[in-house]
Amino acid sequence: MKFGGTSVADIGRIRNVAQHVKREVDAGNEVAVVVSAMSGKTNELVGWAREMAPLHDAREYDTIVATGEQVTVGLLSIELQRIGIQARSWLGWQIPIRTDGAHAAARIQEIDGSELIRRFGEGQVAVIAGFQGLAPDNRITTLGRGGSDTSAVAIAAAVHADRCDIYTDVDGVYTTDPRIVAKARKIDKISYEEMLEMASLGAKVLQTRSVELAMVHRVRLQVRSSFEAPDASLNDDGSKNYFPGTLVCDEEEIVEQQVVSGIAYSKDEAKITLVKVEDKPGVAARIFGPLADNSINVDMIVQNVSDDGQSTDMTFTVPQAELARAEDIIQKVRQDISAREVRTDTNVVKVSIIGIGMRSHAGVAKTMFKTLADKGINIQAITTSEIKVSVLISSEYTELAVRALHTAYGLDAE
């Protein structure tokens, strides 16, 4: 069970979390519960470190920031004991959760779950500080923002858990953003691959890294709400096929597979167009080489042959946060590739359809293009993978496009 910052924001909410844990224990389950810092605490701690010095030692930053989760595990353990449940807190260095030495953005390398498993056998609940680990030099690391999900999945793998329940402030994963599509439906089951695309394409329910990790270790992830009544039935016995949230699992476990499972969109895109670039070998390398060298991720790329046949327009997208740096780099190589002009546009959105069913169904992309064309929406770039198709369109069409596609692929709730 994993609970984020808003679920443990104060004493009252920590008591609520304890009731969720109690329900699972009462049902005969062995439980490890991973918690974040009380909402706002991490920001306060980060704020102090920044005020002390804007550029600071990441090892000291980690030492400071890791205290947020340390407080929560202690408080939750006290509350569990108060309501009669054996529990003890575990810090990253106590288990230990071994990570690499990349402070403030560490990656988990190894967790020995044997001591936790031994204590499950004695009826003890493990209350584990998320977001933190132990570096090879015996100092505290943090996993970077949102890392508690990753902690939970890694712990679930280490103790061979049947399921990893991620409690959030939403009750599951939806076919698309319910804030813009009223007919969005909660998805009962979704495959790791699809969830990974949804997460990386803008659905904020789960961190991409935690889904990747779950996929690698085949940890069944359940997204559910921490605000539901803690005593709600949780039977997951097949006969009832009842899931309170969304189960992220192996595709084999999903019986009725949709062709398209969800529609995602991301406004975090910026478009760069190089006008009238020389059309000769090596141009692309001279453009994208320097961007890669500076760790700027280029996503979509389109090359148009111009009328004169000697020059071409080159369009590509980068994350909006990287636009200024990318533009700087491109301006430096502009002369070299004889580009007439560099144009940028942040008024774009990437809309994607995602579904494992695409692998075996032809014509899925065609439906997308036709749906958008029917609404008069111009496609500026396209990128595809085995299980998704993404298009770049003008951002003013976001809602229109997402709603139309949601209907076109039969995802609307009745």
Added chain:
Amino acid sequence: MKFGGTSVADIGRIRNVAQHVKREVDAGNEVAVVVSAMSGKTNELVGWAREMAPLHDAREYDTIVATGEQVTVGLLSIELQRIGIQARSWLGWQIPIRTDGAHAAARIQEIDGSELIRRFGEGQVAVIAGFQGLAPDNRITTLGRGGSDTSAVAIAAAVHADRCDIYTDVDGVYTTDPRIVAKARKIDKISYEEMLEMASLGAKVLQTRSVELAMVHRVRLQVRSSFEAPDASLNDDGSKNYFPGTLVCDEEEIVEQQVVSGIAYSKDEAKITLVKVEDKPGVAARIFGPLADNSINVDMIVQNVSDDGQSTDMTFTVPQAELARAEDIIQKVRQDISAREVRTDTNVVKVSIIGIGMRSHAGVAKTMFKTLADKGINIQAITTSEIKVSVLISSEYTELAVRALHTAYGLDAE
């Protein structure tokens, strides 16, 4: 160097502490600095634990409360690095500071200072979380309130420090409480034994336990103010004999030894009188045995033979906080020892004169009794040790008695 909670209360004060450290580093010293939690933080953390459950697991309490110091060491290390000083934070479990398993009131058992010493050699300042350690079961312990002084002394011993500077909100140890005696003088040097008596008799500058530890390990302790200008000269080279605060040291190091070094008083006393107790063998054991069994410290004891020669009045003192428990216990044995009545009085104060010189000077106590008699102050009980004489008097005479004794022993500042 040790700085308490008020000295690291906010970002600005932590920067000030860093300047104190810089001064020592610039003077060519190797420095370990022990810090407490930011003032108010420990109370906040303790408050949360109590709100969660009034009776809670001390191991979880320690996990929560130890975060206060963890934040401070990170922030101070960041600030030291910012101003160009090599520094790193050390938590109790990282050094480790090994303690026993008495959570929330643990005692330090062993510190291996070799790694800290190795890093001093590389020019690195050790920034150490006070008040915390590691229990044999690999869980965090805290040393109980005021434990950061103890941490500092223990670290000083482990790294064979020349001196342990305890920075406080006063500029040293005074001959008596300056709030009630305007002519109180700051003491330049005081012996461990005297300081121990001063501390246990009410002078709040240092924790008794830290002075004991300093005495055992012969750590020279200097009490000084964290609010003095950080760039004040600190030469301690004998020729100038200049100490900014009070040095607590071996008596051999003190050249001009006063007969009486200080006057202490404690209002934390309560008097219990058993009226007309049977005067026969075994009575004292039947009174004080049960008190000892209940861990109640009895301090002064006076026995008066009554007129009839068959009964006696027995008077003794206990800490005021223990009075109710002590009275309960005494009421239970009253019948057994045929005491007519049990009287209690909290309107008393214990005034003490302290000085190593007493060992070799006769008539020191006589001066005390005469001085008090001249002021018409009745002495209700007396207790002595090799280097102190304490009397119990009515608390309304506190100021009068302390001032008169301060003058009588030649302690008044000119």
